[in-house]
Amino acid sequence: MIDYIASLFQEPPDSNLAWQLVKAVLPSDATSAWGQTLQVFTSALFGFCTVILGYGVISGIVQSAYTGKTLGDRWHQIWTPLRVIVGLGLLIPTPSTGFSPVHYLLRDVVARGGINLADDSWGVFVKVVASGETTILPVSSSGSTVAMAILQHEICAAVYNHAGSLWGWQAPLPEPAGDVAGLGIPGFGKKAVWSYGPTCGHFSYTVPDNREGFSNARREAVKEIVSAYRTEAQRYAQLAAETSGLSSADAMTKALGSKGLSLAIVQDIRARGAAFDAKISEAAKTEAATVEKESRSKLVKNAELEGFLSAGTYFRALGQISELTTALSNETLEDVAPRTDGDFGLALDRAFAVLRLQVSGETDRANLTANDFAAAGDEGSNFLVKLLAPISRGLAEWGASSSAKSGDAMSNLISSGHAMLSIAWTAIGAGATLMVASSNWFSSAVGAGGAADFLLGWGNWVIGALMFIGGLRAYVIPILPFLFVLAAGIALVAALLEAMIALPLWCLKWLKMEGGDDFAAEGVRMGLMLTVNVFLRPSLAILAYCGSYPVFNVVLRTMDSMWATAFLAQTGGAVVGLIGFLVMSIIQLYLTWYVSLKLFGQSWALPDRVLGWLGLPGTAGESSIASGAIGGMLGLAGRGLLPKTGVAMLSKRGKSK
Numbered sequence: 001m002i003d004y005i006a007s008l009f010q011e012p013p014d015s016n017l018a019w020q021l022v023k024a025v026l027p028s029d030a031t032s033a034w035g036q037t038l039q040v041f042t043s044a045l046f047g048f049c050t051v052i053l054g055y056g057v058i059s060g061i062v063q064s065a066y067t068g069k070t071l072g073d074r075w076h077q078i079w080t081p082l083r084v085i086v087g088l089g090l091l092i093p094t095p096s097t098g099f100s101p102v103h104y105l106l107r108d109v110v111a112r113g114g115i116n117l118a119d120d121s122w123g124v125f126v127k128v129v130a131s132g133e134t135t136i137l138p139v140s141s142s143g144s145t146v147a148m149a150i151l152q153h154e155i156c157a158a159v160y161n162h163a164g165s166l167w168g169w170q171a172p173l174p175e176p177a178g179d180v181a182g183l184g185i186p187g188f189g190k191k192a193v194w195s196y197g198p199t200c201g202h203f204s205y206t207v208p209d210n211r212e213g214f215s216n217a218r219r220e221a222v223k224e225i226v227s228a229y230r231t232e233a234q235r236y237a238q239l240a241a242e243t244s245g246l247s248s249a250d251a252m253t254k255a256l257g258s259k260g261l262s263l264a265i266v267q268d269i270r271a272r273g274a275a276f277d278a279k280i281s282e283a284a285k286t287e288a289a290t291v292e293k294e295s296r297s298k299l300v301k302n303a304e305l306e307g308f309l310s311a312g313t314y315f316r317a318l319g320q321i322s323e324l325t326t327a328l329s330n331e332t333l334e335d336v337a338p339r340t341d342g343d344f345g346l347a348l349d350r351a352f353a354v355l356r357l358q359v360s361g362e363t364d365r366a367n368l369t370a371n372d373f374a375a376a377g378d379e380g381s382n383f384l385v386k387l388l389a390p391i392s393r394g395l396a397e398w399g400a401s402s403s404a405k406s407g408d409a410m411s412n413l414i415s416s417g418h419a420m421l422s423i424a425w426t427a428i429g430a431g432a433t434l435m436v437a438s439s440n441w442f443s444s445a446v447g448a449g450g451a452a453d454f455l456l457g458w459g460n461w462v463i464g465a466l467m468f469i470g471g472l473r474a475y476v477i478p479i480l481p482f483l484f485v486l487a488a489g490i491a492l493v494a495a496l497l498e499a500m501i502a503l504p505l506w507c508l509k510w511l512k513m514e515g516g517d518d519f520a521a522e523g524v525r526m527g528l529m530l531t532v533n534v535f536l537r538p539s540l541a542i543l544a545y546c547g548s549y550p551v552f553n554v555v556l557r558t559m560d561s562m563w564a565t566a567f568l569a570q571t572g573g574a575v576v577g578l579i580g581f582l583v584m585s586i587i588q589l590y591l592t593w594y595v596s597l598k599l600f601g602q603s604w605a606l607p608d609r610v611l612g613w614l615g616l617p618g619t620a621g622e623s624s625i626a627s628g629a630i631g632g633m634l635g636l637a638g639r640g641l642l643p644k645t646g647v648a649m650l651s652k653r654g655k656s657k
Contacts (some may be wrong), residue, residue: 087510417474
């Protein structure tokens with residue numbers, strides 16, 4: 001513990017960004033024009049201190065002579081002289097640089113300790129995330145889906161072979177570990193296939209290049225499920241062959257009890273799926289821990305060299321490293337489902353009907369879509385709405401909520417933004433083609449040119465909206481972490497600059513002949529609290545950033561999963577067209593913008609609020625700097641286009657009218 005405390009006051013490397021800013025404000029060489037200028041100010045104050053000291057000495061002599069007690073009854077006999085000595089010692093300017101000892105305490109103790117504490121916190125965060133052992137993104141939970149798909153294929157093959165045994169027809173049964181076949185996609189030269197023939201379909205996984213360990217672990221996990229369900233599937237084959245006359249649900253239910261099928265098939269599917277997820281996640285973490293070790297070590301080394309002020313540039317890099325752990329485990333099973341419209345289709349239908357009865361016996365959460373909520377409104381509308389509304393609503397819901405289902409929220413946000421920009425550019429190209437086509441003598445004769453101008457005039461609003469939404473999602477929101485961390489760093493420098501000018505004046509408070517039994521009298525405590533403010537500010541900023549980093553992914557994914565369904569649920573009885581989709585996207589953008597401001601903005605806003613909990617001053621130059629830079633930029637970006645986000649209040653230090 002003592003060694004760690006001592007390390008807090010070691011000088012950071014010259015490459016440390018925050019330390020470079022501090023040295024720019026308070027350099028150590030004698031050629032600083034700022035130091036020589038400040039020396040004039042501190043020298044004048046020191047001369048004024050001699051006047052105050054002379055007055056205090058005379059007052060002390062008079063009080064001592066009057067009361068017969070050293071310094072009299074008003075002033076403390078020990079603390080008062082010590083305060084005078086401290087005040088003079090902190091204020092006297094050094095001839096070589098012009099700075100006072102209080103300035104060097106500010107730089108070498110307060111600022112250096114605060115920067116080192118923030119750097120240590122940031123370094124630990126980068127090491128944990130970059131190691132790949134702790135993923136920020138949620139692991140895959142598709143194990144139950146995989147187990148169910150395998151069971152269906154095995155049931156199909158068992159029923160097909162049982163029914164076709166008299167005819168010599170047989171569906172192939174793959175090896176439990178599957179067969180490796182060529183794929184030919186860059187990065188995925190092979191794939192593992194489990195083929196059950198043309199009727200019973202197949203499923204497969206890709207085999208990533210240079211990932212043999214993970215691929216073998218996944219094939220082994222699939223092998224366990226296939227081996228277990230190959231025996232279970234024989235029961236369905238026997239039941240499907242012997243119950244050709246069953247057509248009612250009651251008869252099927254009685255058959256379930258008499259044929260010895262598993263009464264807990266759903267629990268078994270979930271248990272095997274959970275085991276599959278655990279094995280895949282562990283294999284993915286092991287594999288990711290061995291990938292790009294050099295790149296990760298460079299990230300950690302760079303964090304050590306540049307310090308916490310470079311944290312804003314790491315948001316996307318750390319997100320991509322986390323995806324190394326989850327990209328492998330989140331691969332979707334490529335599944336070609338069994339067919340029941342071919343040979344022995346009736347027997348296959350009966351077997352799958354039995355399976356559906358078993359699965360439906362367990363009450364599960366209903367997955368409600370926007371069409372479910374809007375169904376009543378559609379029923380009371382015309383035929384066209386009944387036909388088109390579910391389709392358009394489903395497409396809009398799918399397009400607006402994809403980020404809630406896979407990947408990392410920021411990656412999906414950027415991808416969707418670029419997709420919108422691409423659509424907008426395509427529309428611009430189509431508009432240019434339309435204008436060329438309408439600029440000829442025939443079009444002019446029939447009036448097509450005027451129609452084209454009219455339509456393109458309205459189309460410009462749509463294209464502009466797409467450009468605006470796509471630009472914010474692809475470029476502006478991803479840069480917010482960097483801007484807020486940079487604002488916190490600039491605010492720290494502003495606080496140091498303010499402290500450098502104020503501290504010489506604060507030294508005068510030490511010379512005031514005050515009573516009290518404390519060394520730090522009431523008049524100097526505010527300066528001490530401001531010093532604590534400067535010391536804690538870097539650490540509080542980086543703690544807020546590290547906290548917002550994983551929370552942003554969870555909050556945005558949750559919001560995306562709910563938003564499309566909630567919005568489209570209100571459109572019963574109407575077809576959702578392009579305008580509806582744009583309105584939904586704009587409101588969704590506003591919500592995303594609000595989430596980004598609330599979470600990323602903690603990097604500069606949280607230090608003020610946390611210090612308020614301790615009774616310390618809430619601002620030390622940060623509000624004016626951060627509010628002017630960030631608030632001005634965000635206010636300009638949303639001016640006239642987005643609802644009020646509370647940005648105007650930033651310039652007022654969070655105070656409403």
